[in-house]
Amino acid sequence: MAPRPEDAAAPSPPPQRVRAARPPTPGRFLARRGPAVRALTSAVALTGLLGMVTSCGGATGAGGQGSQGGLDRxxxxxxxxxxxxxxxxxxxxxxxxxxxxxxxxxxxxxxxxxxxxxxxxxxxxxxxxxxxxxxxxxxxxxxxxxxxxxxxxAPKTVGIVSKNPAIRTPKDLEGKKIATPTMTGCNLIAGPTLESAGVDPKKIHWVELLYANQGPALDQGSIDAACTVEPFITTLGTQLGTHLVLDALTGPNQKVxxxxxxxxxxxxxxxxxxxxxxxxxxxxxxxxxxxxxxxxxxxxxxxxxxxxxxxxxxxxxxxxxxxxxxxxxxxxxxxxxxxxxxxxxxxxxxxxx
Structure with a gap:
């Protein structure tokens, strides 16, 4: 959840933000694709850059009531x-x-x-x-x-999927545009597994796109693949015919x-x-x-x-x-x-x- 600079032959292209041609709200795509895809809206990216807390001192918490000897009931x-x-x-x-x-x-x-x-x-x-x-x-x-x-x-709970039949092996991902919800998220989780498969993560064009919006982008071809999680992996396979190119939680990422x-x-x-x-x-x-x-x-x-x-x-x-x-x-x-x-x-x- 990491690209390693030492193997890079050339600097990676700057991160891009990809927006689907339709509005980013997944509703239109989800409605068109059927009820299973509507599940995607409830599995929004768990990872994101935190807006830093400016004051951390002395908060006692929302519970507070009935605290006895350190047990806040x-x-x-x-x-x-x-x-x-x-x-x-x-x-x-x-x-x-x-x-x-x-x-x-x-x-x-x-x-x-x-x-x-x-x-x-x-x-x-x-x-x-x-x-x-x-x-x-x-x-x-x-x-x-x-x-x-x-x-x-655990296996097949985080991975990179594609609907492009020419992208079948991890090595095929080099030079491709792959969505990740944030630049500190799924792409970093997948990094060690990509490297163990002989892929240079710096040769991948990572673009920032929330899990729930990756489906429309895959469908329209504005991205080549998506780094995603369950239930998106299963749902996108069912609705778009995507296939798993990389199981990110294997090899060096087992039990991470x-x-x-x-x-x-x-x-x-x-x-x-x-x-x-x-x-x-x-x-x-x-x-x-x-x-x-x-x-x-x-x-x-x-x-x-x-x-x-x-x-x-x-x-x-x-x-x-x-x-x-x-x-x-x-x-x-x-x-x-x-x-x-x-x-x-x-x-x-x-x-x-």
């Missing part, structure tokens, strides 16, 4: 309604938060980056997001902690850390028992999700609004039952190489204790 957690967040919804549905003595309000958001400043102001206690916004924030001086990982890489729940350091310190309670509930829900994929597919349908036929076929991530800060090293290194953060962050210090 009311917790507000901002979360995008996506498949990788399934353990959060399972924990709520199965009463696992209540079992740990906390009441968690899952606050749906579509703009995850905007939710980070809300932690500093106390409008929300925690945020679920991909790792990039969190690592970019911490790497640029924000005082935040990882409460818990949620999901890790993808996302997590985060809190301001001040909140994590003041409510250490809350952090532990929430972490334990999510770990139990993750174990249930790994053992019973039907639970995850149910969340895909009810929360992520994925059509039943697509939900039955999508590849599922691996959910985290035990945090491993060492796995954060790879995402950190990718962001350093991409210039998104100025220096390496010690992974061991990121996890709230």
């Amino acid at each position: 009311q917790v507000t957690l901002a979360v995008a309604p996506v498949i990788n967040a399934a353990p959060l919804y399972i924990a709520q549905q199965k009463g696992l938060f209540a079992k740990e003595g906390i009441k968690v309000t899952l606050k749906p958001v579509t703009n995850v980056a905007a939710a980070f400043p809300a932690m500093a102001t106390g409008d929300t206690d925690m945020v679920y997001s991909s790792l990039s916004p969190f690592l970019i924030a911490v790497g640029n001086g924000q005082d935040m902690k990882l409460v818990t990982e949620v999901s890790r890489g 850390a993808l996302d997590g729940v985060y809190a301001m350091s001040s909140y994590a310190k003041a409510h250490a028992k809350t952090v532990t309670a929430l972490r334990d509930a999510i770990a139990e829900a993750s174990a249930m999700a790994n053992e019973d994929p039907a639970l995850v597919r149910s969340v895909a349908k009810s929360v992520a609004r994925t059509p039943a036929d697509v939900a039955a076929r999508i590849a599922l991530p691996s959910f985290v039952t035990k945090n491993d800060p060492a796995l954060l090293a790879q995402p950190v290194d990718r962001l350093v190489k991409a210039g998104a953060i100025p220096r390496r962050i010690a992974p061991a210090g990121l996890l709230a204790r």
Whole structure:
């Protein structure tokens, strides 16, 4: 989630922004392509550059009520309604938060980056997001902690797809125009796997386009391929006839850390028992999700609004039952190489204790 400069024969072309000929709202394309593609609107990019928080001091959080010995019984957690967040919804549905003595309000958001400043102001206690916004924030001086990982890489859950029959192997991607939701997102996740397949990522023309808008661009031929995630991989294959050119989460990317729940350091310190309670509930829900994929597919349908036929076929991530800060090293290194953060962050210090 990283291109390496040492193998480049020539400098890469500057990032471009591609806009579909039709308006960027996916509705027209989705309506024309059928109900399965409408699921794309609920799986908006999890990764994005964070508008930095300008004030981080002293926020006590949105919950605040009934705090006893560091256990805040009311917790507000901002979360995008996506498949990788399934353990959060399972924990709520199965009463696992209540079992740990906390009441968690899952606050749906579509703009995850905007939710980070809300932690500093106390409008929300925690945020679920991909790792990039969190690592970019911490790497640029924000005082935040990882409460818990949620999901890790699994085959065919992140990849590069194309509908061009001439693009069949990863090597065919060199010189092509490939969409990524942000320049610190899917392209960086795919970087190590591309390199292991003999591809020079600097020879790829990366263009910035949200997951939900990649379908129209592929359909119209304004991009050659798209770096995307489930349920887009399955839906685009069904509706546009795309094929998977690169499975990004194989080889060097097996079990790579993808996302997590985060809190301001001040909140994590003041409510250490809350952090532990929430972490334990999510770990139990993750174990249930790994053992019973039907639970995850149910969340895909009810929360992520994925059509039943697509939900039955999508590849599922691996959910985290035990945090491993060492796995954060790879995402950190990718962001350093991409210039998104100025220096390496010690992974061991990121996890709230």
